[in-house]
Amino acid sequence: MESSREDLSSRVxxxxxxxxxxxxxxxxxxxxxxxxxxxRAQRLTASRDALVAHAKHRIETTFxxxxxxxxxxxxxxASEESDQGVNMEPFDEALDRQIWSLADSRLGWHxxxxxxxxTVPREIExxxxxxxxxQSTTFSEDMDVDEAVPEAELSAGDAGQSICRSSMNDLLxxx
Numbered sequence: 075m076e077s078s079r080e081d082l083s084s085r086v087x088x089x090x091x092x093x094x095x096x097x098x099x100x101x102x103x104x105x106x107x108x109x110x111x112x113x114r115a116q117r118l119t120a121s122r123d124a125l126v127a128h129a130k131h132r133i134e135t136t137f138x139x140x141x142x143x144x145x146x147x148x149x150x151x152a153s154e155e156s157d158q159g160v161n162m163e164p165f166d167e168a169l170d171r172q173i174w175s176l177a178d179s180r181l182g183w184h185x186x187x188x189x190x191x192x193t194v195p196r197e198i199e200x201x202x203x204x205x206x207x208x209q210s211t212t213f214s215e216d217m218d219v220d221e222a223v224p225e226a227e228l229s230a231g232d233a234g235q236s237i238c239r240s241s242m243n244d245l246l247x248x249x
Contacts, residue, residue: 087144088145105132109125148170
């Protein structure tokens with residue numbers, strides 16, 4: 075997922091073909107203006123036409139090299155001859171960022187859920203073992219108290235409780 079995101083971020087992105095044409099025109103104008111200044115500064119007026127032709131060729135080559143990394147309206151730019159602008163649905167850059175954000179958030183939740191699935195059962199097991207150990211010590215202490223009381227002093231209800239406790243203790247201690 076990350077490699078495709080890096081691939082998209084290395085591209086030049088513009089909203090419309092008109093925006094790209096404006097960038098191209100401004101770049102060409104600045105390049106040729108700088109060339110004219112250099113021609114005047116170095117007094118190369120005799121070879122001006124050859125230099126301008128070479129500069130225009132270089133500008134076209136530069137933009138030809140740019141085309142594989144150019145995205146217009148979120149779509150790969152193929153060439154000026156294609157009719158991309160005619161049937162192209164507008165690309166929503168904000169929606170694209172939101173989708174990527176939601177995908178990252180989803181991945182985070184999946185990681186959190188997986189971590190919870192690994193740790194919570196262990197915690198529950200430890201809590202149950204602790205509770206069982208605590209209950210077994212409590213029942214064994216109750217049995218010690220019941221054995222210390224003589225049976226003659228027990229009433230009929232207490233005898234039933236004592237029998238239940240001893241049966242319960244037998245169940246807990248038996249393998």
